[in-house]
Amino acid sequence: NAMKKFGVPTAEYKVFDDADKAKKYLREKGVPIVVKADGLAAGKGVVIAKTIDEGDSAIDSFMVKKIFGASGDKVIIEDCLEGEEASILVFTDGKTIVPLSSSQDHKRIFDNDKGPNTGGMGAYSPAPVVSLEMFDDIIKKVFRPMIDGFAKQGKLYKGVLYAGIMITQTGPSVLEFNVRFGDPETQAVIPRLRSDLIDIVIASIDDGLEKVNLEWDGRPALCVVCSSKGYPGPYQKHKEIKGLDEIKKMQAVE
Numbered sequence: 001n002a003m004k005k006f007g008v009p010t011a012e013y014k015v016f017d018d019a020d021k022a023k024k025y026l027r028e029k030g031v032p033i034v035v036k037a038d039g040l041a042a043g044k045g046v047v048i049a050k051t052i053d054e055g056d057s058a059i060d061s062f063m064v065k066k067i068f069g070a071s072g073d074k075v076i077i078e079d080c081l082e083g084e085e086a087s088i089l090v091f092t093d094g095k096t097i098v099p100l101s102s103s104q105d106h107k108r109i110f111d112n113d114k115g116p117n118t119g120g121m122g123a124y125s126p127a128p129v130v131s132l133e134m135f136d137d138i139i140k141k142v143f144r145p146m147i148d149g150f151a152k153q154g155k156l157y158k159g160v161l162y163a164g165i166m167i168t169q170t171g172p173s174v175l176e177f178n179v180r181f182g183d184p185e186t187q188a189v190i191p192r193l194r195s196d197l198i199d200i201v202i203a204s205i206d207d208g209l210e211k212v213n214l215e216w217d218g219r220p221a222l223c224v225v226c227s228s229k230g231y232p233g234p235y236q237k238h239k240e241i242k243g244l245d246e247i248k249k250m251q252a253v254e
């Protein structure tokens with residue numbers, strides 16, 4: 001709703017608190033279509049339905065079976081955007097915007113983008129899909145209106161703001177905002193940051209971002225997530241992680 005109000009590009013959508021009405025809309029719009037639980041779901045509350053049956057089953061899981069509890073009280077059904085996704089994180093003191101380097105998160109459980117979505121199986125930074133022009137466009141069309149819009153409402157937003165962006169043929173379009181760092185994107189972005197993170201955090205709190213210039217390591221960084229077998233479904237917990245000492249012996253690739 002905030003995106004609509006502030007003119008930020010995003011997919012057309014409708015919100016439902018009734019499963020039957022949601023299913024009717026699904027049929028009106030056709031597939032592919034995106035069904036989202038309207039609340040926290042550990043990054044797993046989004047289903048891209050390629051058939052009406054898949055859409056119905058997502059609506060039932062969220063709204064009737066309540067697999068994510070109260071997060072399924074409402075669902076958002078939105079148009080499926082075509083393109084490649086990137087994550088952009090910025091720091092802001094409510095006025096100045098200091099962007100972090102771009103990154104891309106890989107959500108499917110298996111190699112080659114196969115299998116169900118997860119909270120993220122890995123990330124790299126920077127994301128080549130975000131050209132310099134695209135990056136400027138994202139700051140201008142997404143973050144600036146959002147942060148200014150909140151400020152005008154007397155709700156100064158300070159800290160990290162994360163936007164999941166679909167890079168479409170017609171420009172950037174927002175898939176989601178998070179009012180936090182990205183996981184696993186942050187593990188790929190922050191190691192490349194040469195400036196002191198704490199100084200940036202303090203400058204965000206103290207309205208001092210205007211004076212901050214970030215320095216970056218030009219080398220790309222990659223993060224790979226290892227998960228217990230079965231994830232993102234039920235999986236065995238409390239397994240010991242072995243071999244971490246071996247990491248110290250590894251050489252950085254120049």
Ligand code: GLY
Pocket residue numbers: 043105119120178181182183184185
């Ligand atoms: N990687 C997705 C997220 O942090 O929400």
